Amino acid sequence: MKTLLVSFFFAVTSLSAFDYALKAERITSDVTCFFGAHEVMNKSNNGNIVNSCYINAGEGYVVVDTGPSYAYAESAYNAMQRIKPLPVKLVINTHIHDDHWLGNGFFTQSGVSVVGSDDFLHNVNVQEATRMQNTISPAAYEGTVSTLPTEIISETTRKKVGNQDIELKIIPRTAHSTKDLVVYLPKSGVLFAGDLVFNDRLPSVKGGNINGWITTLEELESMGALHVIGGHGRNAEKNSSKMTHEYLTQMRSEIRIAIESGLGIDETIKKVQMNEYRKIKLYDSMQSGNVEASYRVLEWE
Ligand SMILES: [Zn+2]
Numbered sequence: 001m002k003t004l005l006v007s008f009f010f011a012v013t014s015l016s017a018f019d020y021a022l023k024a025e026r027i028t029s030d031v032t033c034f035f036g037a038h039e040v041m042n043k044s045n046n047g048n049i050v051n052s053c054y055i056n057a058g059e060g061y062v063v064v065d066t067g068p069s070y071a072y073a074e075s076a077y078n079a080m081q082r083i084k085p086l087p088v089k090l091v092i093n094t095h096i097h098d099d100h101w102l103g104n105g106f107f108t109q110s111g112v113s114v115v116g117s118d119d120f121l122h123n124v125n126v127q128e129a130t131r132m133q134n135t136i137s138p139a140a141y142e143g144t145v146s147t148l149p150t151e152i153i154s155e156t157t158r159k160k161v162g163n164q165d166i167e168l169k170i171i172p173r174t175a176h177s178t179k180d181l182v183v184y185l186p187k188s189g190v191l192f193a194g195d196l197v198f199n200d201r202l203p204s205v206k207g208g209n210i211n212g213w214i215t216t217l218e219e220l221e222s223m224g225a226l227h228v229i230g231g232h233g234r235n236a237e238k239n240s241s242k243m244t245h246e247y248l249t250q251m252r253s254e255i256r257i258a259i260e261s262g263l264g265i266d267e268t269i270k271k272v273q274m275n276e277y278r279k280i281k282l283y284d285s286m287q288s289g290n291v292e293a294s295y296r297v298l299e300w301e
Helices: 002-013 070-083 104-108 119-123 131-135 210-221 242-260 265-271 283-298
Strands: 025-028 031-034 052-056 061-064 088-092 113-117 151-153 157-161 164-170 181-185 190-198 227-232
Touching (some): 031 227, 088 164, 190 210, 242 265, 242 283, 265 283
Parallel strands (some): 061 088, 113 151, 190 227
Antiparallel strands (some): 052 061, 157 164, 164 181, 181 190
């Protein structure tokens, strides 16, 4: 009994204070993902609003995006170990928004390399409080340390990990963010598009460039990937960029018409409601900000 109690004590204390209890979903024989809720981050979802995926490379895993906190990364890792116990060989960060990389510290503490673009050096200040820190519960954030990628790349790079050839493509223009990185697996035709692709909720254009984003989606769609996994949303079909692409294209055309007819930014926000998207989650929190951010780009054309 004493032994049992001691082992129970260690099992409990080895966990973070908060358990996200993440559920893995198999996409292909070599890709498993954790899909977040279609919500804004808050104290009940604790930032589990984002996708994180594990690539099986035979001898170990490659992780694409580490989620909003140390505890999230730990929960995903533990779920994968229950499916197949393999070490993590490499971590990749798709972009600088903090719901995608605040779990980095969970992996770097055991010496795993994290690859990300040089945008992290230019546009992330690890001394500042993060959005997550200000938004999710202290228990869920516990143990989280803003940890930059340990390997910075500024151009498209290939990595061989186990039985996978992995392409890390740097998008050469501001699109969803100032520098997005997508990950492609030629072997299984899986494209991890980061936040260039949203589903089940409205995309966020703030900090991006609508023209660069649309151009980038055209390029990604011409790659002929068999599965396209976005940064938010469950759709992993080959045409999963459709919703984001159509939304941005329609918004651009409506804003251009508004600008041509002399409307200012406030009038344009009122006019470009895109009512057919009201039923999509996060419409109320995203639509006017998206129109505003896009107007500021399009007014200079
Ligand atoms: Zn993002």
